[in-house]
Amino acid sequence: MKLIVLDRDGVINKDSDDYVKSPDEWVPIPGSLEAIARLNRAGYQVVVATNQSGIARGLFDVETLAAMHEKMHRLLAAHGGRIDAVFFCPHGPDRRCRCRKPSPGLFEEIGRRYGADLGGVPAVGDSLRDIEAALAVGAQPMLVRTGKGGRTIESGKLPADVAIFDDLAQVAETLVSTGAEA
Structure with a gap:
């Protein structure tokens, strides 16, 4: 099984210092959806690990x-793509939970x-918190x-x-070109 873990805000969709609080504010980064579909075609199961402290902050609820x-x-x-699972931490930074990145609980x-x-x-x-959580479990950040x-x-x-890429599309291109796309 080929697996890849993606953060959500700033990787798949545009991020906001004011938090992404609604479906209307959830806007994909150009090329990210195509990149995920390409990863799927190459045999990757794509999962998301995302901090969503906006819930704890009262900015939106689980239904939103x-x-x-x-x-x-x-x-x-x-x-033509899919995300196989979404794992999220609803807690704020003051909670000191194990699931909030940089802690490795989601991973x-x-x-x-x-x-x-x-x-x-x-x-x-x-x-940096995404990178630290990945390193804590031996993943390739x-x-x-x-x-x-x-x-x-x-x-x-x-x-x-840590390898640096322009965007998720470049990550997909790199991973797929080193393997065989289905």
Whole structure:
């Protein structure tokens, strides 16, 4: 089984410092839906691991989050792609839970559900917390410049061996060109 873990905001859809709070605000990054469909055609199971502290902050509820994800699934299906599962943390940073990235809880849950060792599994994010969560389980972290990726690079805190890509489309191109597309 080929598995890839994606962050959501800033990787698949446009991010906002004010949070993505509704389906109307959920706007795909150009090329991201096509990239996921390409990964699917190459045999990847695509899962999402995303912090959604807007729930804890009272900015939206679980039903609204489900509506955002329904829009994501619907738009992705129109491109011939799919996301196999979405794992999310609804807690705020003050909760100190195990599921909020940079803690590895979401990744550990993915590993349990899929019966998979996440060692070497590509994990794409746009923030240091995404990279840290991936490293904690031995996944292969990949940073995209979209979303908060540019800020993450400028912070100077990114580990030196983390691969940097312009966007999810470039990640898909790289992964698919090193394997056989179905």
